[in-house]
Amino acid sequence: FSFYAIFFVSESTTLEDLEKSNAPLLDYLANAGCLRPMRSIRDRDLLVQDIVIFQVIHRVQGPFQRYSVFCEGLKTLGVLDQIRRHPDSFRPLFCYEPNTLTxxxxxxxxxxxxxxxxxxxxxxxxxxxxxxxxxxxxxxxxxxxxxxxxxxxxxxxxxxxxxxxxxxxxxxxxxxxxxxxxxxxxxxxxxxxxxxxxxxxxxxxxxxxxxxxxxxxxxxxxx
The missing domain is CATH 3.30.2410.10 (Hect, E3 ligase catalytic domain)
Structure with a gap:
């Protein structure tokens, strides 16, 4: 998905332009739950609003929920607390950093x-x-x-x-x-x-x- 697609939708000035800019997005809109019939140019702003809400809010809810569950698991035996106290010690376990080859x-x-x-x-x-x-x-x-x-x-x-x-x-x-x-x-x-x-x-x-x-x-x- 490209944000240029939102731009082209938002810049549509006629119903025909709106339908053309909307056509390549049909699969994406269906998966995002944003698919709606375009009956007039006024539907343009509603469509853009739906896309933005999905991209900014709904799309990231799943990862945030999994992150919350992950953090809850780390609280077991105080692991999360130790990570927060000693981030440098735990960084190699969570972040890959290429080393100089020998x-x-x-x-x-x-x-x-x-x-x-x-x-x-x-x-x-x-x-x-x-x-x-x-x-x-x-x-x-x-x-x-x-x-x-x-x-x-x-x-x-x-x-x-x-x-x-x-x-x-x-x-x-x-x-x-x-x-x-x-x-x-x-x-x-x-x-x-x-x-x-x-x-x-x-x-x-x-x-x-x-x-x-x-x-x-x-x-x-x-x-």
Missing amino acids: ANQVDDLFSIRLSPEGSNKRAAEEMVVTFWRDYLQDAEEGPSKLEKILAFTTGASVVPPIGFSPTPSVQFIHKGDDGFSTSMFPLANTCVNCINLPLHVSYQLFKEKFDFALGNTYGFGRA
């Missing part, structure tokens, strides 16, 4: 999907996992770089209050994988929160290619 937090967010133990692929992947964790540690020292890594993989620069779904994951780009065989840069699919890491043999090369990917990728989807 390398360990970002590492814990990702599940690492390794090849079967003992395979040639597994050995190469385990080396790159150390590069990945070293890169996160280095990124912790730079301004907002961890947030860029998270955004590169998931599209979000902060961890949502309810976490990510699906869980962010790390996979690896092996030679011969469909579409990935020639990539020297990390690839991300933000739709499934997955980052694919190339199998470089030195940390310096890994870091160089990752820095380039972060600095030259914009938008949402597949990076």
